[in-house]
Amino acid sequence: MEKNEKKSDLEATPHPRIYYYPGCSLMSTARDLGDSLFQMARLVGSWLEELNDWNCCGASPAHSVNQNYALLLAGRNLVLAERQGIRDLFVICPSCFVRLRTAEKTLIAEPDKNDLLEEAVGKRYQGSVRLRFFLEVGSASQMNVFREAVINPLKGLKGVLYFGCLLTRPEWITGFDVLPYEDELRSFVEALGVETLDWGYGKQCCGAHLALTKPDHVDTLVDRIRDHARRVGANCMISFCPLCQVNMELRGKNSEPLPVFYVSELIGMACRLPRTEKWIRKHLVDPRELLAEHNLL
Amino acid sequence: MQVDRSFIREVEERSGQRFGACFHCMACSGGCPVSDIMDYLPNQIVRMMQLGLRKEVLESRAIWVCVGCYSCVSQCPNRIHIPYMMDALRELALEEGVKIGEPDIWTFHREFLKQVDKRGRVYELEFMARYKLSTMSLFSDMGSGMKMLLNGRLELFPHTVKKLHEVRKIREVCYGKK
Ligand code: SF4
Ligand code: SF4
Numbered sequence: 001m002e003k004n005e006k007k008s009d010l011e012a013t014p015h016p017r018i019y020y021y022p023g024c025s026l027m028s029t030a031r032d033l034g035d036s037l038f039q040m041a042r043l044v045g046s047w048l049e050e051l052n053d054w055n056c057c058g059a060s061p062a063h064s065v066n067q068n069y070a071l072l073l074a075g076r077n078l079v080l081a082e083r084q085g086i087r088d089l090f091v092i093c094p095s096c097f098v099r100l101r102t103a104e105k106t107l108i109a110e111p112d113k114n115d116l117l118e119e120a121v122g123k124r125y126q127g128s129v130r131l132r133f134f135l136e137v138g139s140a141s142q143m144n145v146f147r148e149a150v151i152n153p154l155k156g157l158k159g160v161l162y163f164g165c166l167l168t169r170p171e172w173i174t175g176f177d178v179l180p181y182e183d184e185l186r187s188f189v190e191a192l193g194v195e196t197l198d199w200g201y202g203k204q205c206c207g208a209h210l211a212l213t214k215p216d217h218v219d220t221l222v223d224r225i226r227d228h229a230r231r232v233g234a235n236c237m238i239s240f241c242p243l244c245q246v247n248m249e250l251r252g253k254n255s256e257p258l259p260v261f262y263v264s265e266l267i268g269m270a271c272r273l274p275r276t277e278k279w280i281r282k283h284l285v286d287p288r289e290l291l292a293e294h295n296l297l
Numbered sequence: 298m299q300v301d302r303s304f305i306r307e308v309e310e311r312s313g314q315r316f317g318a319c320f321h322c323m324a325c326s327g328g329c330p331v332s333d334i335m336d337y338l339p340n341q342i343v344r345m346m347q348l349g350l351r352k353e354v355l356e357s358r359a360i361w362v363c364v365g366c367y368s369c370v371s372q373c374p375n376r377i378h379i380p381y382m383m384d385a386l387r388e389l390a391l392e393e394g395v396k397i398g399e400p401d402i403w404t405f406h407r408e409f410l411k412q413v414d415k416r417g418r419v420y421e422l423e424f425m426a427r428y429k430l431s432t433m434s435l436f437s438d439m440g441s442g443m444k445m446l447l448n449g450r451l452e453l454f455p456h457t458v459k460k461l462h463e464v465r466k467i468r469e470v471c472y473g474k475k
Binding site for chain 2: 024053054055056058059060061062063064065066067068069072073076098116119120121165166203204205207208209210212213214217220221
């Protein structure tokens with residue numbers, strides 16, 4: 001009986017659907033980010049739905065060796081979204097976001113490229129999809145939902161915001177007004193109780209995929225960044241990109257590792273969302289000691 | 298040393314950039330996170346193209362080391378898009394079959410794209426194993442891989458795109474039939 005009631009309840013108030021493009025890393029190395037996002041969406045009463053049959057955006061390798069290939073791989077996802085009647089497509093990974101955005105712009109500006117796409121997938125991209133970065137889920141009012149849901153303010157966490165290279169730049173591709181955007185992220189993180197510290201390394205590159213091919217150099221880059229985070233007194237870092245997060249936790253030789261949280265994990269902890277403990281355990285640098293020290297678990 | 302005057306025009310065409318605007322202020326190179334391991338700095342590549350040094354540029358290590366982080370793009374007073382230039386140069390290097398400056402990085406890209414062709418998505422576990430096999434570095438870095446596996450951060454089973462033929466067709470359109 002109760003079950004039925006719940007069901008009709010659901011039908012009566014359809015949950016707004018948020019369509020998203022996960023990208024490959026969300027399915028594996030960044031699964032904790034994925035899990036926490038689902039919880040985050042539930043909190044605002046939305047339903048996260050994957051773009052059906054999405055393919056890899058090509059990441060760095062595709063544009064590195066064949067620009068058309070990168071364009072069409074990303075383009076197929078845009079066409080899928082259009083076919084599925086999706087207006088706003090939220091993208092989780094900053095690097096996928098830049099790939100998809102670049103494709104969107106190029107396909108509209110250069111009709112002969114759109115011809116190629118048509119040849120490959122049987123349809124041109126019409127330009128009706130609005131690509132959004134996942135943190136834009138929060139229209140100002142929805143962000144307030146998160147703010148109000150904080151029951152475990154993360155007092156004691158001192159973090160530096162690590163945007164990485166691609167989150168905000170270049171602005172004529174991402175479409176973000178960089179400074180206000182970064183300020184907003186910072187004030188949001190602060191609303192969760194985290195103290196954010198000033199530092200100059202927020203957009204330094206983590207070395208990206210060179211972690212596999214040039215590990216020594218990436219160690220140096222990570223050491224430099226982490227060392228500066230430590231010097232300004234951080235006890236954790238806050239990351240927005242799956243690749244940065246892994247590199248920051250896994251690489252570096254001469255600086256002491258710091259836990260690196262995704263912003264959605266912070267929301268999870270601050271709002272005591274279910275399964276938080278599960279993501280926390282997936283970290284390569286175990287944050288549990290730090291969290292226990294400040295009674296945050 | 299061979300001087301090739303058409304080279305820079307080709308790269309301009311492919312990358313949509315105009316290198317005449319560059320005044321070699323080196324802002325791009327100054328902020329480049331991988332300049333330490335480049336044989337030529339980004340603005341030096343521009344200069345070399347202006348001098349028509351086709352072979353030297355296409356065989357350089359710098360064009361492979363660039364990770365496309367866009368730091369240089371935000372620094373350049375003339376909005377010259379260096380990463381697009383790098384993309385175009387790697388494309389040319391592969392098309393012309395020159396000696397690849399950084400074979401491991403090329404292997405990395407190639408193995409990644411094989412995954413895309415096979416399933417439309419990347420199965421990281423297999424990708425890493427194959428990369429390690431082809432570079433004969435199987436046992437280096439095992440520790441971190443194992444750590445990710447044990448922490449449940451690598452997928453145990455691959456996912457495949459349903460309409461894989463569309464992804465394959467994309468490859469065909471871009472690379473020609475094989
Ligand atoms: S920043 Fe721009 S103008 Fe300055 S050297 Fe680099 S490409 Fe040339
Ligand atoms: S995009 Fe390439 S050349 Fe430019 S700063 Fe980044 S790594 Fe250096």
